Amino acid sequence: MIIPLDQVVNRMDEIVRRVLGGEIFIYPTDTIAGIGCIGSNLNSVERLFEIKQRDLDKPISYAFSDTDHIFDFANISDEYRGILDLLPGPLTLILNRKEYSTDLYGIDSDTIGVRVPKGDWFLQLIRAVGYPIVTTSANISGELPSGSVFAINNELKERVDFIISWEGTLSEQASTIVSLTKELKIIREGKITRDIIMSLL
Numbered sequence: 373m374i375i376p377l378d379q380v381v382n383r384m385d386e387i388v389r390r391v392l393g394g395e396i397f398i399y400p401t402d403t404i405a406g407i408g409c410i411g412s413n414l415n416s417v418e419r420l421f422e423i424k425q426r427d428l429d430k431p432i433s434y435a436f437s438d439t440d441h442i443f444d445f446a447n448i449s450d451e452y453r454g455i456l457d458l459l460p461g462p463l464t465l466i467l468n469r470k471e472y473s474t475d476l477y478g479i480d481s482d483t484i485g486v487r488v489p490k491g492d493w494f495l496q497l498i499r500a501v502g503y504p505i506v507t508t509s510a511n512i513s514g515e516l517p518s519g520s521v522f523a524i525n526n527e528l529k530e531r532v533d534f535i536i537s538w539e540g541t542l543s544e545q546a547s548t549i550v551s552l553t554k555e556l557k558i559i560r561e562g563k564i565t566r567d568i569i570m571s572l573l
Contacts, residue, residue, distance in 0.1 A: 373533070373534040373535070374534070374535050374537050375387065375534060375535070375536050375537070376536075376537050376538075377400065377493070377536055377537060377538045377539075380493045380497075380536060381493055381496075384493075384496065384497065384500065387497060387534075387536075388497065388500045388501055390533065390534060391409070391410050391497065391501050391505065392410065392501060394409060394410065394413040394415060394416040395409065395416070395532075395533035395534060396408070396409045396416060396419060396420050396423065396531075396532045396533050397409070397532055397533060397534045397535065397536060398510045398521070398524065398528070398529065398532050398534075398535045398536065399494065399510075399535075399536040400491070400521075400536065400538040400542055401489050401491065401494070401507065401542065402460075402461070402462050402489050402490040402491060402542075402543070403462045403489075403542065403543055403545060403546050403547050403562070403563065404509055404510075404517040404518065404519055404542055404543070404545075404546055405509065405510040405511075405517065405518045405519060405520070405521065405524055405542065406507050406508065406509065406510055407420065407423070407424065407506075407508060407509070407510040407528070407532065408420070408435070408505045408506035408507050408508065409505070409506050410501060410503050410504075410505060410506075411434050411476040411477060411503060411504045411505060411506050412476060412477070412503050413477075414477045417432075417477040417506060418477075420506060420508075423528060423531045423532065424508070424511070424512060424513050424528070425512050425513050425514075426508075426513040427513075430513075431483075431485060432485065432506055432507075432508045433464050433484075433485030433486065433487055433506075433507050433508065434476060434484065434485065434486055434487070434504035434505065434506060434507060435487050435488070435489055435494065435498060435504060435505045435506075435507040436486055436487065436488050436498065436504050437488070437495050437498040437499045438459075438460075438488060438495070439456045439459055439488065441488075441498070441504070442465075442467070442486050442488070444470075445469060445470055445476065445484060445486070445504065446467035446468060446469050446470060446484050446486055447467060447468045447469075447470060448465070448467055448552055449552070451573065452552045452556065452573070454572035454573055455550065455552070455569060455572050455573070457572060458564055458568070458569075458572070459487075459488040460488040460489055460490045460491075460495065461488070461489075461490060461563075461564065462489070462490075462543075462545070462546075462547040462548065462562055462563040462564060463487070463547055463548050463550065463564050464485050464486070464487050464547045464548070464549045464550070465485070465486050465487075465549075465550055465551075465552055466483050466484070466485050466486075466549065466550070466551040466552065466553055466559070467483065467484055467485075467486060467552055467553065468482060468483060468484075468553050469482065469483055469484040476504060482553075483551075483553050485549075486504075487507055487547065489507065509546070510524050510528060511524070511525060511528065512525050512527070512528060517546065519541040519542035519543060520540070520541045520542070521535065521537050521538055543563065545562055545563050546560065546562045547560075547562050547563065547564075548560060548561055548562040548563060548564040548565075548569070549562070550569060556569075556573070
């Protein structure tokens, strides 16, 4: 099933029901094409890994509606809080998770990857669902990610439950990944540069 991006707001109730029901979907982000599901449904997360042909021991990240939502599941020290000014935006933070966030599936035992992506419709969806949504690239593991819905692997598109389609090509530059679990470590430099991050500390 395909839902054009310009129809998402009017069909939000339907999309929320689908996501709460555990359905897996492809969607545009502020970086590359994403694939996700509600993070609290173990069967859905395992099925997502199967669709992507991704090893179950590899971590995934979660999209949150805002920074307050992140604090429900993770900790960040005061010295790094300035980095949160970059959210929403193309930034993934690896944080120490709170103990009760174990009902999010596909995470390391001690840490969690978090994002607050740009996109009002997506943040609205997360708020309506009330739970973080898996955010990982819409590709078969080992293949290059895509910014165009037409370039996504057909097998992947056929196996998801619905697609939020978009026109044109996304930025195709992945998010910057920064670990803040012990000391600040930039794991991958993307659209947000090291200099920008360091200037906020």
